[in-house]
Amino acid sequence: MEVIVTPAPESAALAATHAVLSGLPAGRGGVLGLATGSSPLGLYAELAAAVAAGRVDFSDAKGFALDEYVGLPAEHPQSYRQVLIREVCAVIGLPLAGLNVPDGTGATQAELEAGAAAYDAAIGAAGGVDVQILGIGANGHVGFNEPGSSLSSRTRLKRLTARTRQDNARFFDHDGDVPTHCITQGLGTVLDARRLVLIATGAAKAAAIAAAVEGPLTASCPGSILQWHADAVVVLDEAAAAGLANRGYYEDAARGLALTP
Numbered sequence: 136m137e138v139i140v141t142p143a144p145e146s147a148a149l150a151a152t153h154a155v156l157s158g159l160p161a162g163r164g165g166v167l168g169l170a171t172g173s174s175p176l177g178l179y180a181e182l183a184a185a186v187a188a189g190r191v192d193f194s195d196a197k198g199f200a201l202d203e204y205v206g207l208p209a210e211h212p213q214s215y216r217q218v219l220i221r222e223v224c225a226v227i228g229l230p231l232a233g234l235n236v237p238d239g240t241g242a243t244q245a246e247l248e249a250g251a252a253a254y255d256a257a258i259g260a261a262g263g264v265d266v267q268i269l270g271i272g273a274n275g276h277v278g279f280n281e282p283g284s285s286l287s288s289r290t291r292l293k294r295l296t297a298r299t300r301q302d303n304a305r306f307f308d309h310d311g312d313v314p315t316h317c318i319t320q321g322l323g324t325v326l327d328a329r330r331l332v333l334i335a336t337g338a339a340k341a342a343a344i345a346a347a348v349e350g351p352l353t354a355s356c357p358g359s360i361l362q363w364h365a366d367a368v369v370v371l372d373e374a375a376a377a378g379l380a381n382r383g384y385y386e387d388a389a390r391g392l393a394l395t396p
């Protein structure tokens with residue numbers, strides 16, 4: 136795992152952009168795993184700048200969302216499909232036809248579960264995810280894999296924790312409007328991506344980051360799966376890095392593997 140600590144959210148977005156672009160097939164968009172939330176917004180803005188500068192082109196790319204609420208119509212402004220259309224497709228030039236989002240509109244559990252299995256199959260048919268962009272919840276969740284999620288889980292129907300519903304209530308008119316369930320890529324699905332790039336900024340993420348990066352590999356902190364992946368990059372600002380014990384080593388390691396002191 137590579138841990139990059141930068142001074143501020145802006146520099147974290149730049150460093151994360153570098154980690155994403157260097158994991159994609161040269162100059163082309165490839166297959167991107169997309170996270171919602173405030174954490175990756177600066178990264179998406181930097182990717183847009185890279186597109187404008189001609190360094191990458193997402194017009195042929197595919198995107199796979201990490202998760203989706205259950206029970207919101209696909210056109211609902213807070214459905215993750217609509218969020219990604221606004222915050223990613225429109226920003227980086229990813230065509231709508233290339234955007235894949237789990238189907239949370241099924242009327243029955245069986246329909247939702249069938250949609251979840253089809254989603255994993257679609258990721259496989261696209262050749263797998265080149266770079267999965269991740270945020271982390273304050274309780275360590277990744278996608279909507281709440282604490283206790285199986286480390287080898289696949290895309291599936293899950294119930295949201297009260298904490299996550301509370302954290303996301305700001306996007307809805309009333310607390311009671313926040314969906315109770317979701318379809319999320321499983322932790323095993325996330326681990327299949329060829330590179331993981333997690334970005335976290337702000338003091339509210341410091342405890343989750345310390346647990347994910349330096350705590351035990353455990354379902355109690357889904358973010359700890361990064362420790363199990365062979366190509367995981369964690370990009371932080373100072374505030375999100377505040378709980379890390381091994382800071383000095385991460386700074387040394389950032390100087391690279393050249394055999395000089």
Ligand SMILES: N[C@@H]1[C@@H](O)[C@H](O)[C@@H](COP(=O)(O)O)O[C@@H]1O
Nearest residue numbers: 171172173174270271272278279
């Ligand atoms: N499902 C999303 C996650 O993918 C995201 O990483 C997390 C953190 O959001 P934020 O980046 O806004 O703190 O919240 C949501 O629940």
